[in-house]
Amino acid sequence: MIFIVIPVHNRKSLTRKCLACLTRQTVSNITIVVVDDGSTDGTGEMLRTEFPDAVVLSGDGTLWWTEGTNVGVRYALQNAVAEEENFVLTINDDTEVGPDYVASLLATYSRHKPCLAGSVSVDVAQPESLQYAGMKLNLYSANETYLADSRFQKSYRNLTETTDYIDSDSLPGRGVLIPFEVFENIGLYDTEHYVHYMADVEFTVRAKQAGYRLVISPLSIVYEHVEATALQVNSQLPIRKFWKGLWGRYSPINIPMRYHFAMHHTRTKHLYLMLDVSRIVTGYFLRKLRLL
The missing domain is CATH 3.90.550.60 (Spore Coat Polysaccharide Biosynthesis Protein SpsA; Chain A)
Structure with missing residues (x-):
């Protein structure tokens, strides 16, 4: 079945x-x-x-x-x-x-x-x-x-x-x-x-x-x-909503959620978390800069 x-x-x-x-x-x-x-x-x-x-x-x-x-x-x-x-x-x-x-x-x-x-x-x-x-x-x-x-x-x-x-x-x-x-x-x-x-x-x-x-x-x-599809982390997303998304419990970029994943499933733990969050933040602001 x-x-x-x-x-x-x-x-x-x-x-x-x-x-x-x-x-x-x-x-x-x-x-x-x-x-x-x-x-x-x-x-x-x-x-x-x-x-x-x-x-x-x-x-x-x-x-x-x-x-x-x-x-x-x-x-x-x-x-x-x-x-x-x-x-x-x-x-x-x-x-x-x-x-x-x-x-x-x-x-x-x-x-x-x-x-x-x-x-x-x-x-x-x-x-x-x-x-x-x-x-x-x-x-x-x-x-x-x-x-x-x-x-x-x-x-x-x-x-x-x-x-x-x-x-x-x-x-x-x-x-x-x-x-x-x-x-x-x-x-x-x-x-x-x-x-x-x-x-x-x-x-x-x-x-x-x-x-x-x-x-x-x-x-x-x-x-x-x-x-x-819900929240899209693209160049159209206002900075305030992006920041809120980093801490919002129902957000795909929620940092505490990613912390738990890094600590329990990855090889490098804190380094993984730092690289993961850096990738999200850098990617977002690079897309913003392309609009200028």
Whole structure:
């Protein structure tokens, strides 16, 4: 059984599109688990009327991505189907997928197991525009190399013409097939230190350190609503918001969150943290200077 876990909050239109895709999969042994974290825009009613077969679990608006996902994972683990290999598939509601999507993830898992099977993502408005295709993470120097840019020049065609699989050093929660044994061996997502961002990265780094490969197939495509992505650290971000983001608990550049990651998963610890924060700050101000 594959339990597709989707945390949602006040994005009814996107949630509807996402679930509609997932109900059309060629694989039949699927249970969709939606964790509705206190939506007030009619998402709950839409789920009940339009997707009656989905399991809907409710939160009070304080779960955010990490605990929302954990709620769905716990449900899955408690409802494992005997005599079957059971999986959790994490995905976000600002995505769409084709009907063979889950089948392609299963094929990747079968070919490379024991592993976590990840996805490439493209812009839903420009499907040739490659957004994610794995990353290389140097646990000494904090250097992050995103292969969509460095190896494939943000071209999905370049990806498909170059390779039929990619080994990555981490995976985002946006389309990852995880066998139950991974949770049994390393635990759930770390809610205490990664409330909303980086929990998926930390979890998959932890899985790799436990001996699981992180493998991506070009055929496992997630169509991403790029405009729905949260805080973007680009030249348009005001300095005040950037500074707030460095300390905000729900920010992708939160320093305490990155401190915990550096102390628990990297080779150089404090040096890694210093290099990581320097990379973020320097990159931001260089983008600002280019506007002058």
